[in-house]
Amino acid sequence: MLNQTLLWVKLAIIMLTIPIVGTIAAAKNSIEISKTTGSIARPKFTHRPTKIVQLVDAVSPANHRQIWQVAGNPLTPEDYYRSAERKYGKKDYQGALADFDRSISINPNFAQGYAGRGNVKHTQLQDYRGALADYNQSIQLKPDIATVWYFRGVLKAERLQDYRGALADYNQAIQLRPDFAVAYSFRGDLKVDRLQDYRGALADFNRAISIGSSLAIAYGSRGSLKYDRLKDRAGGIADVQQAARLFKQQGDLENHRTAIGLLKKWQQTGKNSGR
DSSP: OOOOOOOOOOOOOOOOSSOOBBBBTBSSOOOOOOEEETTEEEOOOOOOOOSOOOOSOSSOOHHHHHHHHHTTOSSOHHHHHHHHHHHHHTTOHHHHHHHHHHHHHHOTTOHHHHHHHHHHHHHTSOOHHHHHHHHHHHHHHOTTOHHHHHHHHHHHHHTSOOHHHHHHHHHHHHHHOTTOHHHHHHHHHHIIIIIOOHHHHHHHHHHHHHHOTTOHHHHHHHHHHHHHTSOOHHHHHHHHHHHHHHHHHTTOHHHHHHHHHHHHHHHHHHHHHTO
16 A cells, blocks of 8 residues: 555654665665555555664763774774664665674674664665564564564565564564554555555554654555545545645655645546546
């Protein structure tokens, strides 16, 4: 359904501390679900986080830095993580991957390094099985990072067709972080597109919007749901109009065009049917 991806990603936002590359775009993110509702093809709104969210403390504790220096390396895993963030922001994805590798080689228990590396594989390099392995390792080492559960859910839903697994991961992300608006929005899309739980999806979109009133993809997804599934055409049009306004304000021209195109299709369909 409407992609959010304020996959991959979008999928900002966020916090991860990992880019949703593709942003969740993954980055080209990836989040793509297409479907047909009646005679109207469901548009895809994409979520493309443009940077890796900070997963590590701003400054490594002095004693932590000393431990790694004693080990013969002047840089800490966190240093390499931040370097990877900078490279990712410059679209140097192979460089970011190399720095995540270095952070893990220094400290094999550095959960954030696995999460960041998995995000690059997921959103930029299309190495989905490798990304899953990294997300799994990150969660095993540090199971309290909501964003990693979210990204793994996006990967399962959009690339691995593990829809029940994705739902469980979104649920866990929300349990860890009840104000995780994008996770609610993506869970809502999953419920519409794969689980046919339309009322549950509506509740998720409502919750996402109540938390983040500027989350354009949630308005777009809710509008599509209302119009195509719940037969609330006036409500659907109003939501997609709001999504279009927000996308334009946020400089998201691709999603803005998608929203405007959807409104035009609905208008034409209404004329043809005499509504």
